[in-house]
Amino acid sequence: MYTLSMNIKLETDYVTRINFTPVAPEDATISIFDHGFLFGDSIYEVVRTVNGVPFAWPEHLRRMRNSAVRLAMELPWSDEQLTGEIEAAIESGTWDGETYVRLVITRGVGRIDLMPRTCDDPALIVIAKKLPELRAHLHEVGLTLCVTDIRRNSRDAMDPGIKSGNYLNNVMALIEAREKGTDDALMLNEKDHLTECTTSNFFIVKDGVIKTPSLESGLLAGITRGMLRDIAVDRGMPFEETEITTTDLESADEVFISGTIKGVVPVIKVIGQVNWEGDPGPVTAKIRDEYYTFAGLQ
Ligand SMILES: Cc1ncc(COP(=O)(O)O)c(C=O)c1O
Structure with missing residues (x-):
């Protein structure tokens, strides 16, 4: 100490x-x-x-x-x-x-x-x-998100694809998310497309297809996100990088996020401009297991 x-x-x-x-x-x-x-x-x-x-x-x-x-x-x-x-x-x-x-x-x-x-x-x-122990219950229970009023920086301003030390955009979004009682913030871009969370990438599953916002939406090209895409393609799991709106999110079957430290974590609730609730699902579990095996984490 x-x-x-x-x-x-x-x-x-x-x-x-x-x-x-x-x-x-x-x-x-x-x-x-x-x-x-x-x-x-x-x-x-x-x-x-x-x-x-x-x-x-x-x-x-x-x-x-x-x-x-x-x-x-x-x-x-x-x-x-x-x-x-x-x-x-x-x-x-x-x-x-x-x-x-x-x-x-x-x-x-x-x-x-x-x-x-x-x-x-x-x-x-x-x-x-x-390395902090991953809060095991997160994998079982999942976490909650809030679509914040704070938007992700535009690609034409401070491009989120640059991993700079300037994280005020994310800090402000996280403060808002915590004030609203959720674990993390999910940010829209200026075109009302979903982008990412404050330190993780965001995914929905719809009819068996894993979908994540494309880089054009303005987000960090997460290393874990890239690996999940490669693993999904390799294992024949349908995977799309696309524009995702809050309407798409509302009809999602599963939601999860990814990052180097947290790995792959299911989301069980999203509030703020949307009202989505769901359980950790089978597609999330499969891609998480495939990733952990690939990474040597299991
Ligand atoms: C804004 C943001 N998005 C996504 C991620 C996830 O990226 P990675 O999988 O490379 O850890 C991070 C990680 O720090 C991040 O800060």
Whole structure:
């Protein structure tokens, strides 16, 4: 247990590294002049291990490099260096079981000026901790969503396909969802098409077909989402990336969400502009089991 300088207790053991150097969690700080802090000018990835090995790391690395390109952020590190950082953090963990790793890259220290040209090198931050136990009951019981009034950022504004540190859109949606008594928010785009939840992708099942909003709707191309699509296609399970409206949702047979840390979790209720209720269903269970087997999680 660590005490941060601002007197917040960290109830978890953390491994923290900044710019290739291990730093004690309580000393792991970055400059207030870093544009990551000033403007949310940063990118990140969250990876989990399976049997101690970072799962789908090449996919995460590719997405991170793509996020950097989209933000015109030049990364001075090789893939080997970035991989080495992740591995070093995992190896330093003293906990039993699997590891959660968050890799953050900030624009770096510069003048208080939006343009990044005055910034030094980007900073590379790795935070690792024991992978939280998945709340088992979620798989049995499912979770609840609220279609929020807060909409997902437009692709033409802050494209949700870029995994940046600017998550205020999602933070505000989550606050609204929690105020309305649900677990997570489900966000519409400006055309009234459903997009995704605050840290997960969204799926409905209708007449045996798994449907998820297409990337054109404005959402993060989740690594888990991509794997579910590939697994479904491989196993002959009908799968569509398409526009999904609240009307489609109202007539859905099953609803579920996906993400690196939570895996595949059924949804039992959606409120806010819709009123949908259902049980965790057989198609959700099948794609979840196929994914867990593929990922080596079972
Ligand atoms: C906005 C958003 N959508 C979807 C996801 C799921 O993506 P992945 O499967 O790569 O974890 C995340 C994960 O952090 C996210 O932040």
